[in-house]
Amino acid sequence: MAGNPLISTIKCIAGTRRSFLLSEIVPYLDEPLPVDEMYRAIAPELPRLGLTATPRGRDVEITKLVPPQPYLLDDGGRTRTGAFLEKRELPPALATAIEQYITKKVGKPWDDPVTLDRLRKAITSQKDDYWKPLHKRSLRYTKGYSVLGYLAYHFPVYFLQTEHLLLRLAGDGFMKKSMTVLDAGTGPGVVPLAIADFISRLDGVKASVYSIEQSEEHIEAFLYLRDAFVPRGGPVSVKPPKKADIREPLPASLPERFDLIIFSNVLGEFAGRDGDARAAIVSRFAERLAPGGAVVIIEPADEENSTRMRTLAASLEPAGLFVHSPCPLFRGTACKAPRCWSFATAPAIRPTRLMETLARCDEPYRYINTDIKYSFAVLRRAGIRREGARGVPLTRFLLLSKLHLHEGKRVNTIIAKMSAELGDAKNHLFKVCDGTAKAPVYAVLPAFHRTEGNEALISAGYGSVLELRGVLVRYNRAHDSWNLFVNRNTEVREAGGHGE
Ligand SMILES: C[S@@+](CC[C@H](N)C(=O)[O-])C[C@H]1O[C@@H](n2cnc3c(N)ncnc32)[C@H](O)[C@@H]1O
Numbered sequence: 204m205a206g207n208p209l210i211s212t213i214k215c216i217a218g219t220r221r222s223f224l225l226s227e228i229v230p231y232l233d234e235p236l237p238v239d240e241m242y243r244a245i246a247p248e249l250p251r252l253g254l255t256a257t258p259r260g261r262d263v264e265i266t267k268l269v270p271p272q273p274y275l276l277d278d279g280g281r282t283r284t285g286a287f288l289e290k291r292e293l294p295p296a297l298a299t300a301i302e303q304y305i306t307k308k309v310g311k312p313w314d315d316p317v318t319l320d321r322l323r324k325a326i327t328s329q330k331d332d333y334w335k336p337l338h339k340r341s342l343r344y345t346k347g348y349s350v351l352g353y354l355a356y357h358f359p360v361y362f363l364q365t366e367h368l369l370l371r372l373a374g375d376g377f378m379k380k381s382m383t384v385l386d387a388g389t390g391p392g393v394v395p396l397a398i399a400d401f402i403s404r405l406d407g408v409k410a411s412v413y414s415i416e417q418s419e420e421h422i423e424a425f426l427y428l429r430d431a432f433v434p435r436g437g438p439v440s441v442k443p444p445k446k447a448d449i450r451e452p453l454p455a456s457l458p459e460r461f462d463l464i465i466f467s468n469v470l471g472e473f474a475g476r477d478g479d480a481r482a483a484i485v486s487r488f489a490e491r492l493a494p495g496g497a498v499v500i501i502e503p504a505d506e507e508n509s510t511r512m513r514t515l516a517a518s519l520e521p522a523g524l525f526v527h528s529p530c531p532l533f534r535g536t537a538c539k540a541p542r543c544w545s546f547a548t549a550p551a552i553r554p555t556r557l558m559e560t561l562a563r564c565d566e567p568y569r570y571i572n573t574d575i576k577y578s579f580a581v582l583r584r585a586g587i588r589r590e591g592a593r594g595v596p597l598t599r600f601l602l603l604s605k606l607h608l609h610e611g612k613r614v615n616t617i618i619a620k621m622s623a624e625l626g627d628a629k630n631h632l633f634k635v636c637d638g639t640a641k642a643p644v645y646a647v648l649p650a651f652h653r654t655e656g657n658e659a660l661i662s663a664g665y666g667s668v669l670e671l672r673g674v675l676v677r678y679n680r681a682h683d684s685w686n687l688f689v690n691r692n693t694e695v696r697e698a699g700g701h702g703e
Contacts, residue, residue, distance in 0.1 A: 208233065209241060210248055213265065217254055222266040224259065238262055251523045251584060253494040255459075270495035271379040271462060274408050276370075283404040284370055291552045293359040294400060298555045300431035301354045304424060305557075308347055314560050323561055325352030326570060350420040354391055355557050356572045361468065364575045365397035367549045368501065372463070372581065373405075375528060377497050382410045382462040387449045387488060388469030389414035392425035392441070396432055399439040413457055414444040422446060449484055453491065460493035467501040470515070471508045481515050486522035489582070497583045498524060504546035504576035513540040516580035524582040529666040531619035531638050533597065538638045545634055547665045548623040549575040595670065595698050603640035606676050606685045615672045616687065617698060618646070620663050631661055635669075635687065643684040646671065657695040668698040 212231050216223055225238045236244075242256065242263050249256055249265075257264045305313040305322070312318065325348040372378060386394040395412040402408050416422050422444050429441050445454040449469070466485065473480045489498050502512040516526050517540040529547065530538050551573040554562070561570035600617040601609065618635035626632030631648040648660055663669055672695075675688040689695065 209236070209244055210252075213245055213254070214252060217252065217265065217267055220267075222264055225263045225265060247490075250490045250492065253584075268460070268494045271381060271493065273376045273495070274373065274378040274380050274382075274405070275376070276373045276378070277406065280373075280405040284366075284401070287404060288363075288366060288370070288549075291363065291550055293362055293552065293555055294432070297362070297396065297400075297428065297432050298359070298557070300428050301358065301555075302557055303431070304354065304427045305351050307427070308351060313557065319561055321348050322352055322355050323564065323570060325349050326356045326561070329353065329356070330569075347420055350391060350418070350424050353421075354424060355555075355561060356570065358391060358393055359552055359555050359558070360572050360575055361393045362397050362400075363552045364501075364549065364577050365394050365467065366401050367547075367575065368499070368577070368579060369398065369401040371528070372497070372499070375581070377463065377581070378405075378408060379462050379495075380408055382408070383458050383460065383493070384410055384412045384463045384465065385457065385461040385488070385491070386412065386414040386465045386467065387484075388466060388472075389416045389425065389444050390418075390421045390468075392428055392444070394465050394467050395425075395441045396428060399433045399437070399441055402439050403437065409438040409440075411440045411442065411458075413442050413461075415447050415449055415454070416444040417446065417448050419446065449488075450480060453488070457491075459491065460496070461491055462493050462496045463499060464488050464492060464496070465499045465501070467499075468503065470500060471502050471511065474511050474515075479515075482518055482522065485515070485519060485582075486524065489519075489522065489524055489584075492584060495583075497527065497581050499579060499581050501577055501579045504548075504578050506544050509546050509578040510540075510542060510544050512578050512580065513543040513545065516540065516582060519582060523584055525585065527581045527583045529579065529581075529619075529621065531621075531636055531666075531668060533595075533617070533619075533668060534602065534638045536638045538636070541641055542643055543621075543636070544643075545621040545636070546576050546578040546623075551575065600670065603635075603637045603644050603685070606640075606644070607678070609676045610678055611676065613673050613675050615670070616674065617668065617670050618644070618687075620646075620660070620665065620667050620669060623665065624661070633660060640685070643682070644687065645684060646674070646687045646689055648689040652690040652693075654691045657689050657691070657693050659695045659697055660689060663697055670694070670696045670698050672696070 212228055216228055225241050229235045253268050255266050255268055302313040309318050329349060329352050384398060389395060395414055398410060398412050402410055425444055433441050447454050470481045485498060500512055500516060502508045517538055520537055554571050554573055558571050601614045618637050620633055621636045622634035624631060629650055633646045635644050635646045646660055648657060659669060671687060673693045677686045677688060679686055
């Protein structure tokens with residue numbers, strides 16, 4: 204019962220002093236408590252309050268954590284990153300390291316016909332497995348060839364995808380001048396290696412990247428690629444992965460705080476198995492977030508994985524984690540993600556030499572994986588409004604939750620664009636959201652109504668905030684969703700926000 208008054212007292216004192224002893228707050232309490240009892244009551248709340256505790260004899264010192272200095276993406280970093288992404292290519296040194304690792308592992312050249320055939324089998328069986336119901340999957344990565352198949356087929360796309368996401372995170376202020384990162388379920392190190400590569404093009408950023416992985420085969424591949432690709436003594440120190448299960452407590456040897464905690468293509472494997480373990484895993488890891496830090500969840504873009512990830516992200520609010528992006532926050536509402544299938548895209552990558560060699564067979568399309576489509580959520584501790592819709596009088600625009608009151612009418616509304624093109628030659632179609640909708644909402648622009656005045660609907664990036672003036676509201680009974688019809692008289696204008 205003493206919890207709440209105690210927490211508010213601690214908050215109040217932490218607001219005026221950088222550090223204090225727990226014994227010092229006794230005079231402020233109506234019901235004084237011994238220090239050890241106070242500590243037990245407040246310990247779980249400290250990360251949320253941005254505080255940390257250090258034993259001082261029989262007392263405990265409480266200290267305010269100071270957020271590390273953010274890194275602001277400068278022109279040089281932006282230009283070099285842009286030039287790299289424009290090439291749409293896995294860095295050649297990494298592509299070569301993957302080929303060499305395969306050669307080393309199988310004891311034959313990577314392009315030996317037998318090796319290629321086994322790689323093809325590993326890739327097809329991994330893909331077949333992926334489409335099975337969750338409880339029937341066996342994505343265990345215990346055998347050599349399954350990891351080699353992953354390197355050949357998934358690694359290049361996930362690597363470039365991570366670089367696109369890092370650029371977004373840098374633009375949103377989540378990069379620090381000196382940062383500590385944790386990648387959970389790292390596999391062969393896609394995320395740590397992409398971080399090392401991304402930071403190599405920035406000035407004045409350094410990072411220590413930690414990771415957790417349960418498969419020894421993946422860890423072996425990770426270490427080989429790291430040693431071949433990440434320069435020793437460079438700005439990024441990629442630590443050897445800790446062999447551990449992410450469902451267990453974090454390994455003791457990891458740092459206390461992380462600026463970024465990343466789950467890339469790993470949580471989906473736990474949805475539905477023995478109940479949903481994902482929220483518990485994420486909130487436990489998030490207890491280790493540094494002030495100003497973020498948890499990033501990435502999942503494939505298919506409807507099942509994507510919608511499940513969105514529901515997971517929205518369900519973490521009681522654990523004190525708030526979605527920062529890509530969802531629109533300008534209405535200040537907590538989205539419950541009703542059937543939200545939303546994913547980011549980026550230009551397809553060029554196939555690697557390994558992919559092209561694998562594709563020299565009867566069914567080439569099975570071995571070429573170049574499309575970048577991914578669902579992501581960035582979560583942080585404080586529900587802070589993202590920029591967007593700055594200076595826009597929101598009250599003049601209809602909330603999407605009120606569309607049912609305006610069926611068949613033309614309205615003005617303000618939304619974030621939450622998909623790439625979903626339409627066809629006749630109609631442009633985009634998912635849109637303002638964080639209040641109770642059913643999915645789409646903006647539809649018939650191709651023959653496209654004008655300069657509504658062009659922004661097509662050209663704006665994922666997450667961009669747009670004013671739509673004069674859209675016709677229609678209910679789509681078959682899909683229980685709403686359509687906002689844009690015609691040649693509709694004005695579409697960027698209102699700020701975070702498009703790519
Ligand atoms: C699909 S891979 C993703 C690898 C990497 N994060 C990426 O995005 O490419 C999933 C990884 O999570 C690992 N993994 C699955 N369950 C795990 C667990 N309980 N603890 C630790 N690692 C786990 C797998 O071994 C595999 O390496």
